Amino acid sequence: MNTSTKLEYSEKVVDHFTNPRNMGSIENASGVGTVGNAKCGDIMRVYLDIDDGGFIRDVKFKTFGCGAAIATSSMATELVKGKHIKDALAMTNKSVMDALDGLPQVKIHCSLLAEEAMHAALWDYAQKKGITIEGLKKPKSDIHEDEHDHDHVAEEEED
Amino acid sequence: MNIKRTYGTNMPKTIYLDNAATTAVKREVFDAMAPYFTEQYGNPSSIHEFGARCGVACDEARAKVAKVIGANPQEIYFTSGGTESDNWAIKSTAYAKKEKGRHIITTRIEHHAVMETCEFLKRDGFDVTFLDVDDQGLVDPAKLEAAIRPDTILISVIYANNEIGTVQPIAEIGRIARARGVLFHTDAVQAFGHVPIDVDAENIDLLSASGHKIHGPKGIGFLYMRKGVKLPPLMHGGHHERGRRAGTLNVPGIVGLGKAAEIAGAEMAANAERVTALRDRLIKGMLSEIPHSRLNGHPTKRLPGNANLSFRFVEGESLLMMVDEKGVSASTGSACASGSLDPSHVLLAIGLPHEIAHGSLRFSLSEDNTEEEIDYAVEAVREVVERLRSMSPLYEDAVKAGGA
Numbered sequence: 001m002n003t004s005t006k007l008e009y010s011e012k013v014v015d016h017f018t019n020p021r022n023m024g025s026i027e028n029a030s031g032v033g034t035v036g037n038a039k040c041g042d043i044m045r046v047y048l049d050i051d052d053g054g055f056i057r058d059v060k061f062k063t064f065g066c067g068a069a070i071a072t073s074s075m076a077t078e079l080v081k082g083k084h085i086k087d088a089l090a091m092t093n094k095s096v097m098d099a100l101d102g103l104p105q106v107k108i109h110c111s112l113l114a115e116e117a118m119h120a121a122l123w124d125y126a127q128k129k130g131i132t133i134e135g136l137k138k139p140k141s142d143i144h145e146d147e148h149d150h151d152h153v154a155e156e157e158e159d
Numbered sequence: 160m161n162i163k164r165t166y167g168t169n170m171p172k173t174i175y176l177d178n179a180a181t182t183a184v185k186r187e188v189f190d191a192m193a194p195y196f197t198e199q200y201g202n203p204s205s206i207h208e209f210g211a212r213c214g215v216a217c218d219e220a221r222a223k224v225a226k227v228i229g230a231n232p233q234e235i236y237f238t239s240g241g242t243e244s245d246n247w248a249i250k251s252t253a254y255a256k257k258e259k260g261r262h263i264i265t266t267r268i269e270h271h272a273v274m275e276t277c278e279f280l281k282r283d284g285f286d287v288t289f290l291d292v293d294d295q296g297l298v299d300p301a302k303l304e305a306a307i308r309p310d311t312i313l314i315s316v317i318y319a320n321n322e323i324g325t326v327q328p329i330a331e332i333g334r335i336a337r338a339r340g341v342l343f344h345t346d347a348v349q350a351f352g353h354v355p356i357d358v359d360a361e362n363i364d365l366l367s368a369s370g371h372k373i374h375g376p377k378g379i380g381f382l383y384m385r386k387g388v389k390l391p392p393l394m395h396g397g398h399h400e401r402g403r404r405a406g407t408l409n410v411p412g413i414v415g416l417g418k419a420a421e422i423a424g425a426e427m428a429a430n431a432e433r434v435t436a437l438r439d440r441l442i443k444g445m446l447s448e449i450p451h452s453r454l455n456g457h458p459t460k461r462l463p464g465n466a467n468l469s470f471r472f473v474e475g476e477s478l479l480m481m482v483d484e485k486g487v488s489a490s491t492g493s494a495c496a497s498g499s500l501d502p503s504h505v506l507l508a509i510g511l512p513h514e515i516a517h518g519s520l521r522f523s524l525s526e527d528n529t530e531e532e533i534d535y536a537v538e539a540v541r542e543v544v545e546r547l548r549s550m551s552p553l554y555e556d557a558v559k560a561g562g563a
């Protein structure tokens with residue numbers, strides 16, 4: 001329990017929020033995935049550049065969202081950079097959260113979004129290549145579809 | 160979870176633009192309060208000189224507070240703040256008048272202290288009408304009048320909104336309420352001491368206010384209750400406050416509130432002029448420096464210190480955190496900042512789409528701010544919005560579509 005709202009973020013979250021890694025976009029990316037929706041207040045887009053051996057040569061992201069949304073996108077890209085797509089697929093919201101030393105309860109959905117964005121980019125890559133990546137499911141979210149499932153806890157601060 | 164934080168330690172001097180959240184206690188206010196902690200610590204209820212002196216101090220404060228709103232000191236009841244006053248006014252009216260009727264009229268842009276109280280009463284069998292407001296946040300008095308029914312027992316309208324600053328046509332609403340014989344409560348927490356209020360001229364029966372929005376202390380406020388309006392207590396207990404509000408008086412708080420009210424009343428016109436000029440400088444600066452920005456609320460019928468703006472393609476909490484890094488303290492109506500699913504109910508009530516409501520910031524000024532601070536804040540927000548837009552997939556799409 002932290003009375004101050006601001007202090008709920010770990011140092012790592014703040015670091016990744018203030019100095020996001022891999023922010024930007026990739027021209028002619030091997031795969032691009034966008035998840036979330038503006039109505040809920042967060043959208044993530046992940047760009048992957050994948051070599052012939054299935055290794056992620058480069059990864060970039062763009063995110064519209066809160067501090068945690070930016071930090072989770074940044075961390076997710078760090079976790080997969082240089083890795084094989086199989087390892088990228090194994091990256092879960094929990095691995096993103098752990099790498100960030102945790103997230104406030106109300107921000108856990110941001111880490112789910114980061115996982116979904118990565119999967120969506122991998123899916124796009126698989127579609128473009130005409131391959132199947134074992135264990136990868138079609139992403140459900142799209143920025144123009146309905147609201148994604150949030151894991152919010154009703155807790156409001158007001159002045 | 161590691162929650163230790165270091166950021167903020169190397170921050171430049173803070174530019175505090177969150178005076179609607181709370182204000183600094185003025186030096187004079189603090190000095191007036193100080194003796195009542197360690198020297199004059201008597202209980203006004205005690206029958207000895209020591210207690211009586213504190214009672215006198217409370218009554219002086221009562222008179223000072225009453226003067227600011229044109230009330231009689233006997234009509235002022237000290238409470239723990241705006242939230243308690245709102246709860247008291249609304250719940251006690253509801254329970255005292257439930258035989259007459261169970262209908263309450265309020266608006267869609269109330270503070271949570273009123274909104275949640277009304278929601279609570281709804282669950283308890285009361286019928287609540289939440290009036291819509293227009294796109295600048297104004298209540299339409301004609302619509303309010305049309306909503307009155309034979310079983311309407313209370314009208315509660317926020318005097319000036321805490322998020323968008325819109326000041327309501329309170330005198331007109333008061334006239335209607337009086338003519339129709341319905342009690343009229345207003346949450347004046349943001350208005351008290353900032354804009355002129357006259358409870359008689361405006362036909363206000365019940366008014367809530369708080370100390371900490373006028374450079375007074377936190378945890379102290381009052382409910383104005385018109386003579387003849389006899390609401391039962393919300394706090395039951397001893398015979399404090401003429402049997403209406405139990406609990407040993409918060410003497411230092413009351414003295415502080417009195418002093419703050421006295422200063423706010425005396426300096427209101429001068430402060431309003433100065434703060435309005437700063438506010439308009441900020442609004443003009445932001446709107447001209449930052450593309451795709453808009454002002455929320457009414458352009459002129461607004462609190463002197465309130466500027467609420469939306470910046471498209473960016474999200475409020477990240478905006479807030481990044482301007483905080485630059486030493487600027489503001490507030491946001493974004494959902495992400497509150498931990499709820501939806502952005503501010505006030506921004507939605509004035510018709511902002513979710514995505515634009517998410518990207519809003521509130522700057523609330525005080526007379527202590529300077530032009531240099533405002534100019535710094537404009538530049539800080541401009542830089543941060545630009546940076547966040549460079550990170551925003553929404554902005555990228557808008558640029559590609561030729562819309563940005």
Ligand SMILES: Cc1ncc(COP(=O)(O)O)c(C=O)c1O
Nearest residue numbers: 159240241242270272321348369
């Ligand atoms: C309009 C309004 N009503 C009520 C309150 C609650 O007042 P307090 O903090 O004194 O309980 C506030 C601010 O906090 C407010 O802005």
